[in-house]
Amino acid sequence: MAAVIMLYGLAIVVSALILHSALSLLRNYIVARRIGLPIRIIPIDHTNPLWLAVDRKVLSYVKKLPGFLGDNSFTRYNFRAWEMYDRLRPHQEMGPAFIIVTPARIWFYLASPDALMECFRRRTDFPRCVEMTEILNVFGKNLSTVEGQQWKAQRKVIATCFNDQNHKVVWSESLSLANDMLAYWARQVSVTTTAEDLRTLSLHVLSGAGFGKFFKFEGHTERSSASVSANYKNSLQMILENCVLIMALGPASLYKVAPYLPASWKLAKLADICAAFQKYMTDQYEEEKRVTVHENTVGTETLMRSLVRASQVEALSTTGVGLSESEIYGNMFMLNFAGHDTTAHTFTFAMYFLAANPCVQDWLSEEIRTVLDGESKDWQYSSHFPKLKRCLAVMLETLRLYTVVPVSKWVGNQEVTLQVDGRTITLPPKTMFIPSYAAVQTDSKYWGPEALEWRPSRWIQEGGKPGHEQFNDIKKGTFLGWSEGARDCPGKKFSQVEFVASMAALFRDWRVDPAPLHDKETREEARARVLDLIEQDSAPVLLLQMLHPEKAPLVWKKK
Numbered sequence: 001m002a003a004v005i006m007l008y009g010l011a012i013v014v015s016a017l018i019l020h021s022a023l024s025l026l027r028n029y030i031v032a033r034r035i036g037l038p039i040r041i042i043p044i045d046h047t048n049p050l051w052l053a054v055d056r057k058v059l060s061y062v063k064k065l066p067g068f069l070g071d072n073s074f075t076r077y078n079f080r081a082w083e084m085y086d087r088l089r090p091h092q093e094m095g096p097a098f099i100i101v102t103p104a105r106i107w108f109y110l111a112s113p114d115a116l117m118e119c120f121r122r123r124t125d126f127p128r129c130v131e132m133t134e135i136l137n138v139f140g141k142n143l144s145t146v147e148g149q150q151w152k153a154q155r156k157v158i159a160t161c162f163n164d165q166n167h168k169v170v171w172s173e174s175l176s177l178a179n180d181m182l183a184y185w186a187r188q189v190s191v192t193t194t195a196e197d198l199r200t201l202s203l204h205v206l207s208g209a210g211f212g213k214f215f216k217f218e219g220h221t222e223r224s225s226a227s228v229s230a231n232y233k234n235s236l237q238m239i240l241e242n243c244v245l246i247m248a249l250g251p252a253s254l255y256k257v258a259p260y261l262p263a264s265w266k267l268a269k270l271a272d273i274c275a276a277f278q279k280y281m282t283d284q285y286e287e288e289k290r291v292t293v294h295e296n297t298v299g300t301e302t303l304m305r306s307l308v309r310a311s312q313v314e315a316l317s318t319t320g321v322g323l324s325e326s327e328i329y330g331n332m333f334m335l336n337f338a339g340h341d342t343t344a345h346t347f348t349f350a351m352y353f354l355a356a357n358p359c360v361q362d363w364l365s366e367e368i369r370t371v372l373d374g375e376s377k378d379w380q381y382s383s384h385f386p387k388l389k390r391c392l393a394v395m396l397e398t399l400r401l402y403t404v405v406p407v408s409k410w411v412g413n414q415e416v417t418l419q420v421d422g423r424t425i426t427l428p429p430k431t432m433f434i435p436s437y438a439a440v441q442t443d444s445k446y447w448g449p450e451a452l453e454w455r456p457s458r459w460i461q462e463g464g465k466p467g468h469e470q471f472n473d474i475k476k477g478t479f480l481g482w483s484e485g486a487r488d489c490p491g492k493k494f495s496q497v498e499f500v501a502s503m504a505a506l507f508r509d510w511r512v513d514p515a516p517l518h519d520k521e522t523r524e525e526a527r528a529r530v531l532d533l534i535e536q537d538s539a540p541v542l543l544l545q546m547l548h549p550e551k552a553p554l555v556w557k558k559k
Ligand code: HEM
Pocket: 143, 144, 145, 155, 334, 335, 338, 339, 340, 342, 343, 346, 399, 404, 405, 406, 407, 408, 480, 481, 482, 483, 486, 487, 488, 489, 490, 491, 492, 494, 495
């Protein structure tokens, strides 16, 4: 009897949820119709956390259904990063702007470069939806999670941290770590840990140039689990993977309940890790405060040092707004988050594209050998980095096809109007706004008939000599890899310097190929297999990444 009552209860709750969802969908649909753009309807919001956990799995079954049942708006648009698969197609069907309605929100998709640039310029009309980044407030508010005056004040302080002094540190750290990584890869018969090793490289560049903690490179199989850098990396990883849980409880409550829990429980471990990470940040902060008190102290210009100094200077200025201690911790954590996997995932995509494209490797090493001739390893940031344009083109081309950080904004509390290709569109409050990066970045109108091909040379003007080449002019709004406008990525150059230095160290004298899977696999088949892996096996976890790059081992050989 009790079971029957429970079943009835459950049925009532589920029916109420479905009814509520259907009514919300209807309400949003009625509002969206007034915008006057083509509309697609999907039953579950993209940001529903339960759905996010199962979306791709569930849809992989639904897609197998025959005809319309397996091919409809639900199967096309109702999963994360669907844009990467459909690219320009929805805009070819519906024009430069369209709407997706869900029970929770109205989503506005835009693929007109001019209108996109206008939205980026009108930062206050199209602010960041901080509800979505709130999860990064674990250790304090930070640049990614604030808006308005608070954002302006924080951005001013953080912008000063990314300067040429710091980029010099990024350059030298990247060169040294990439050389050690190459030596490790050269010792392997074939490398299955490319993604892990690139993550280590990127983390070590960030910990050095960002926070003054310099670690030697350790290859994945040589890494001791007790090493300081492995601990730091694992703590950061675990905090990021459990952000939702930590945020829901708050670190303070986590510390309070942890002593009463068995040590083997995840919550207890998380509390320990958060406490260790907090202590690590506090120690660094105290150390930097001590250093910056002595104004004449010279040393490595890290992000952290600049952050503490700029915050103190700002606090003493006429505006009197520096960063609070909690905001300093919030930003330390956020810089770790924003500056680590972003570059590492871009590296991994690029490395696999290069392995499948030996001609691009030759083109790259021609430039590196011209710019960095001779055996000397005295490679300078100020004179060499600006000349290595082909190396940078590899990064730009990779991000064009595989954009690791998608940009999203919204319409705040007031409706806004916008010109889209000569037509005025009025968007209601709280509409989510998604720049259709995967569409504009692969539109043949701007990128030519082979827009879907990975071809870094498209970025470089023809006819130049390696080391003296110029970039092609790209129409504004057709490439959004680091976003645009006042709220673009402040770490753009940091990541570019890291990428270019690493490419130079890796590809000057060495080449990489996919290891054949069996004796009969030809080189062409192996390259096609790698390209297929990139296309079929990439999906967002926190950011867009290759899910199983280890399935295609790579082999490094000296030229
Ligand atoms: C390949 C590497 C990188 C890519 C593709 C990338 C991309 C982006 C994008 C697209 C945004 C805007 C997100 C949005 O508007 O929703 C962003 C913001 C940001 N990025 Fe990066 N990023 C990279 C590396 C870095 C690095 C190395 C750092 C720092 C060390 C960094 C720090 C930040 C910060 C602090 C923000 C927030 C800016 C604000 O809200 O004002 N990024 N990044």
